[in-house]
Amino acid sequence: MHDTPLLVVENLNKHFLLHKALKQENAVYVKAVNNVSFSVKEGETLGIVGESGCGKSTLGRTLIKLLEPTSGTVFFEGKNISTYGKHELRILRERMQYIFQDPYSSMNPKMTIRDIVSEPLENFRKDMSSSEREERVAELLQLVGLSREAMTRYPHEFSGGQRQRIVIARGIALNPRLLICDESVSALDVSVQAQIINLLQELKQKLSLTYLFISHDLRVVKFISDRIMVLYLGEVMEIAPSSALFENPRHPYTQSLIGSISKGDPRSRAERHILEGEIPNPMNAPKGCPFSSRCPVVMERCHSEKPQLQSVGNDHVAACLRLTQTISQRTGDTV
Numbered sequence: 001m002h003d004t005p006l007l008v009v010e011n012l013n014k015h016f017l018l019h020k021a022l023k024q025e026n027a028v029y030v031k032a033v034n035n036v037s038f039s040v041k042e043g044e045t046l047g048i049v050g051e052s053g054c055g056k057s058t059l060g061r062t063l064i065k066l067l068e069p070t071s072g073t074v075f076f077e078g079k080n081i082s083t084y085g086k087h088e089l090r091i092l093r094e095r096m097q098y099i100f101q102d103p104y105s106s107m108n109p110k111m112t113i114r115d116i117v118s119e120p121l122e123n124f125r126k127d128m129s130s131s132e133r134e135e136r137v138a139e140l141l142q143l144v145g146l147s148r149e150a151m152t153r154y155p156h157e158f159s160g161g162q163r164q165r166i167v168i169a170r171g172i173a174l175n176p177r178l179l180i181c182d183e184s185v186s187a188l189d190v191s192v193q194a195q196i197i198n199l200l201q202e203l204k205q206k207l208s209l210t211y212l213f214i215s216h217d218l219r220v221v222k223f224i225s226d227r228i229m230v231l232y233l234g235e236v237m238e239i240a241p242s243s244a245l246f247e248n249p250r251h252p253y254t255q256s257l258i259g260s261i262s263k264g265d266p267r268s269r270a271e272r273h274i275l276e277g278e279i280p281n282p283m284n285a286p287k288g289c290p291f292s293s294r295c296p297v298v299m300e301r302c303h304s305e306k307p308q309l310q311s312v313g314n315d316h317v318a319a320c321l322r323l324t325q326t327i328s329q330r331t332g333d334t335v
């Protein structure tokens, strides 16, 4: 891993307009991504977790401009890509790839695996001859652990894990720097999840990739991530190295998420009910801390004051008013 950041995100917002109104202040927005800032080093895997509906996919899509951000800045390889036009975005598409949530719906069932994997080559490597493309597809399939014979077959002939491999082969076809994997293993059995995670780790080494690994399942994110960012209602609650996040989680939301892993198998419950209570409707988010309506240690001021991210350790930040309180109390003690 290098110290140079590959991706730097500053105050990114993506608000969906739900209802227009005559007066701007009466318009209804879903604030899916709210003032999100973080960076990812070259060669690093940043896990992004949070319950379903917390804005993980919207964040991923906005980062690579599949969605237009409402505001904020994104730097990739040192360049401000927020201002990129069509031509520059095309180049960007080669450098950053998004692996969609559901491999089945992101593959055309009528296309052969050869056509699916070679699609980016046909769009972006027009100078390649068809035999060169054929060779490249075979090489990509081999990289993801599939045989050349897979080429002439169709998506339905493969298992969920194999389909995920095919989607990964397509995702790495253009030699990207950054892969955004969105719930890439969530639909798979635990043993198959482990195989795909191993494959991703292996490819990361071989191809010097950097990952944003999105999942609602903290257990999955734990094994692959160097650092983890916890989102709640579109806002960053905590960012920490993977080990620090599990050993010393500082935000009550992170603590609840970790606590819920040990309480039986969360997969048997609906994603939304990992914790007590419902996630508030993002159209009607709490005014102060977004987690205040479910927080087990909520204080009066949490309903009106918005906590800011603050340093709580080495490379570790969290946004909770209790942390501010502890620090100011401590300062008070020494005065």
Ligand SMILES: Nc1ncnc2c1ncn2[C@@H]1O[C@H](COP(=O)(O)OP(=O)(O)O)[C@@H](O)[C@H]1O
Pocket: 016, 030, 031, 032, 050, 051, 052, 053, 054, 055, 056, 057, 058, 059, 282
């Ligand atoms: N195109 C859209 N229009 C309006 N609201 C949307 C749209 N896409 C996502 N949302 C809303 O944004 C919030 C975050 O969604 P999403 O990013 O899919 O969350 P996650 O991936 O964490 O499950 C949700 O409340 C969702 O309903």
Ligand SMILES: [Mg+2]
Pocket: 056, 057, 058, 101, 182, 183
């Ligand atoms: Mg999602």
